[in-house]
Amino acid sequence: MKIKFFSALAMTSLLFLSCNNDDNAPEPVNEEEVITTLTVTLTAAGGTPIELKSQDLDGDGPDAPVINVSGSLATSTTYSGTIKVLNETESPAEDITLEVEEEDDEHQFFYGISGLNATTEYGNFDDDQNPLGTEFTLTTTDASTGSITFTLRHEPKKPNDGTLADAGGETDITVTFSVEIE
């Protein structure tokens, strides 16, 4: 009987102990790893820089990214390109490029050109001399219209043959810009 009483008591006390329901409002979570913005700046010697920008402020929300290209490229010109990746859900915006460059052995940008008379070349590399690609050069030739796709892969196979199929890994960013060379 004593045991019965004590076990009942233990159970009852447990009931009270575990009922620590605090009615405080939960705090919002601002996603730390969301990438909202990709900005590619193409600068030719002496010219105005051209900006390709994709911005998706609601991250994985229903709104699609807003894509903007500030101007056309010139024929037979070499541009030096830099890529900046931001998380603008935080304030101030977090520069994710720094993280990507720090973990350069686990990241790589890929440039896909379709319909344009242009070529790209990697401008920066990881410690094993495999490409990273937050910096690059783009060289145009004749006038044409088409698109450039920028893809950032996380944990790709490194080294790879430069194609997405061979690299594998998972996609962190993929944005296609319609571009004209005139």
Added chain:
Amino acid sequence: MKFYFVVLTTLWFVLPVFGQECTHSVSGEIIDFHDKTPLKGALVLVVGQNTKVTTDNLGKFTIKGLCTNEIELEISHPECTSQFLAVNTNEKKELKISLEHHLELLEEVQVIGATQKKKTASSIEKTLQLQTLERMSSGSLGDVLKKIPGVSSLNTGANIVKPVIQGLSGSRVLILNNEVRMQDMEWGDEHAPNIDVNVANRITLIKGAGALQYGGDAIGGVILIAPEKIVAKDSLYGKFLANGATNGRGGNATLELVKSFENGWFVKAQGSYKRLGDLEAPNYVLSNTGISQVGGSLQIGKNNFKEGWEAYYSYFDSDIAILRASHIGNVDDLITAINSKQPNFIGPFGYTIDNPSQEVTHHLLKGNYFRRFEGLGKLKIQYDYQQNQRFEYDLRRGESRGVPSIDLTLRTHTISSDFKIDADNQKQLKFGIMGRLQNNAADPSTGVRRLIPDYDKYDIGAFATGEYNLSNQLILDAGLRYDFSRIDAKKFYQRSRWEERGYNVDFGDLVVEDFGSQLLTNPVLDFHNLSGTLGLKYDLGGETDISVNYALSQRAPNPSELFSEGLHHSAARIELGDLRTKSETSNKVALAIEKKSTKWGYNVAPYVNGIDNFILLEPSGVEFTIRGAFPVWSYRQTKALLMGIDASLYKQWLSNWRTEHQVSYIKGSDKTLDRALINVPPIRLLNRLIYKRPQWNGLRVALESNYVFEQNEFPPNITVFSPQVNENVVLDINTPPPAYHVLNMDMEMTFKMLKKDDFTIGMNISNLLNDSYRDYLNRQRFFADNMGRNVQLRLKLYF
């Protein structure tokens, strides 16, 4: 008692020396505890003497010529547990003794192979006995239950296995661990039941919602995991079981110890450990598919016939690696994966559990008390507490590396009580009430928006069930249950999502606070659910019976169906719940004809299940983010119709040879959209050939063939825009894989170590021919083949 016995026996040896006259006598009446009818043929024995008598037709007896006035009587009856009674014949001459003359207690201590009393008369049930469970002690609950016709499983790889009963799974299947309804976030497809099969002495599966005492929302069915009933006798025994597996290059072991006492006290402790490395498909290593699992339970109590109590605690922790190749970035990655037929990441074999992975810990604490009332019935009171902690780890960058993406703690308290009136052998009535309080807390430090919000949930339920023997052949059973549940959630919505879903129009008043891009809302949702069942069972004679059962059941939507909102990284999909989701209502009729004889037997069980407001999750489109396009999986309600048949047949051809055959077929249609339902199990055909030779150390060899047809009814695929190829492509997300055939083999022999038949050695080979195949109900079918051949060696020692 022992002391008393010794004293009494000593007295008996000593007293005659004094030449005492043997003139004492005692008489009495023995009656049934339940209905107070006299018991004839009961044996009354004077302990320590040769004197014994049996009761007459009126349950009466008289013993004369006793040499002492202090005696001990042992009263026994073929269908009862014996009772001991100390009597002083000087004080009391007329005894009235009530014996437990009822099958119930027998049922509780029954041995393997014997028929068990069913939980409901007319529902379709199947019990897996200890012997079967021990052969599969390395498997998961879902693997074990697949032995039953009509049961399949929804897998995420080989280690996360959710049972599917007649096409239904998740929240529609209730799992009771030692009479405690598991509250372990059963809502997710990649959330396996947090139970170690080694705690079970037997597992009973009830198809459909006929067992109302466990809940009214078991549209799929109920799984009862029962530990061993410990008999009140002085004893200390145990069991050790170990398995070694070639696939995964690991194994598991379990140890169990029981100490019981004559006076009803008992204590049982059990623990098990499982560790496997990467599993292997026939052609490659399934990188990052290992598992580490620890389970344990402690049971202590006192069980007498009239009253008893028990305290039970069980612990379960599993750390499961998720196939590395199944973690993908966006829809293009998914298209690539589907087209490549080969995982995009294959590494060397290893034991490490890397991310993506999940770690789940479940604590279950229970206390119960029962008391029987003479000539009336049995009262039970139970309290249980469960705590389920779930971490899900994704591949993350920078400082977030190693931080879980999902961190949920679910705490549940339940108090329940029921009363069973079973005094009358012709009818039985049971009624009960239940109250439950549940709290879910999502830790914001994950840095990922909560997929499931913080919430409090309150449940109240009441039921009454009855069973009535209309004649010797015909049993009627019926039940009614009401459940109320309220969910009070604190949920953040992205403003864009809130508006896209139209919630700003319908639920504008739920917003508590505006954080700019996010809104804090406080939905409070009430659900009233009614369920009922009515059935008949008729004994046709010749070991054949027929039963028919109708069940109405209603299920309130779970938090995932209501609140999911966001990118599920591990599945590379955006999952969207719906605040407008209502309870679903199922009307199911099931028929069964069963014959069970030693020579042969069969079971044919067709059913029809019409479900209004059936909640399903299916791919509905894509949404674009900077990471590319993601398939959106939305919860939707529809009118569904599930029709199927489960059939089995066995025949003992010769004394050593036996064959068993099973087939399950189910057709699921979406009546609203007039098309097939998603994730309906394809036809399964199972054939088993068993050879037994008891005189050769209990040799048993079984060869099993499993043929799974291709599912040719499935919802249409969706078209998505692929940035990579810059055009719309068909996402082959619903197309089922082709049919497959897998052969398994099992053999075992039993030896003597210390006592007879205490040591069993066995070998099991699954996927004997090392066939490559994929299964429609495996969520990793897009990425990799199922497991290849696995040879397992098992040892079992009773002591």
